[in-house]
Amino acid sequence: MRKKVLVIINPASNKKKTADLIPHIRQILVGKRINFKLFVTNRPGDATQIAKKNKHRGFTDIISVGGDGTANEILNGIKKSRINLGMVCTGSGNDFGRNLIDHKAGLDEQLQVALFGQIKKIDVGICNKRYFLNGIGIGFDGKVVEEIMKKGKRFTGHWVYMSVVLKLLMTFKEPFMTVKAGKREIHERFFLITVANGRDFGGGFRLAPDARVDDGWFDVCSIKPMNVMGRYLNMPKVTKGEHKDLDVVEIYRTRKIYIKSEEDVVAHMDGEYIGQGPFKIRILPRFLNIRVYEKIFRV
Helix, strand or coil, X not given: CXXXXXXXXXXXXXXXXXXXXXXXXXXXXXXXXXXXEEEECXXXXXXXXXXXXXXXXXXXXXXXXXXXXXXXXXXXXHCCCCCEEEEEECCCCCCHHHHCCCCCCCHHHHHXXXXXXXEEEEEEEXXXXXXXXXXXXXXXXXXXXXXXXXXXXXXXXXXXHHHHHHHHHHHCCCCEEEEEECXXXXXXXXXXXXXXXXXXXXXXXXXXXXXXXXXXXXXXXXXXXXXXXXXXXXXXXXXXXCCCCCCCXXXXXXXXXXXXXXXXXXXXXXXXXXXXXXXXXXXEEEEEEXXXXXXXXXC
């Protein structure tokens, strides 16, 4: 079958810098004689609707140009389609892209992988009927995303994220949660619970250092209450994935997990705010065809 490519670009990604890449992307695709159709999103949710309307129109590949949120929207548009997904990471965090491609590579190289990279089948998560690629963050990291959302889309990027993290480390109060996962049933306070398909969150916090996107399991990282000094002292360990041996940290694997709370507990999905629970989450093994950079993809 001849390659036919649907390209969906989020021009607002990375403080609207992605918009400047559109002419070059067109030029590359035309130069490679690719049969393509290009759409530019205008508002949240557009990528899902574009993907949904076009998934049965003969496209062999779909390329997401933006951040993890753009790829998440596209996933929720194509769902069970056999279209191959490629990613050009132009967002500020690109946490999921770290599992698949060299997110620091130039535009030309990323497009080459998105078009012609090896196809792998990867796992996808589903939470309350919405699909996700990288993971769900409940508690502290959900609150961080909520605070950034309140600031508005123009306040984005790694340093904005870090400024909010540092502020909330001082003030965040751990909520009481109920967690059911396999034979586990836990009722206690948690600083955060991250249900991870990928490894990295928040622009490089390696919360689930051993997670793989093709093993059929979630890695759940739960962190129990810490005093303010402990939060600040241990944060560098989380960025390096060296927090596993801390007494307040537990990492375990599961295929299904249910989390609820009577308190104000918010969450993010692939870096986008999704509000309060309860959260019913399960993994869908080998659900999505995605093009990867072999030197990065963990097999």
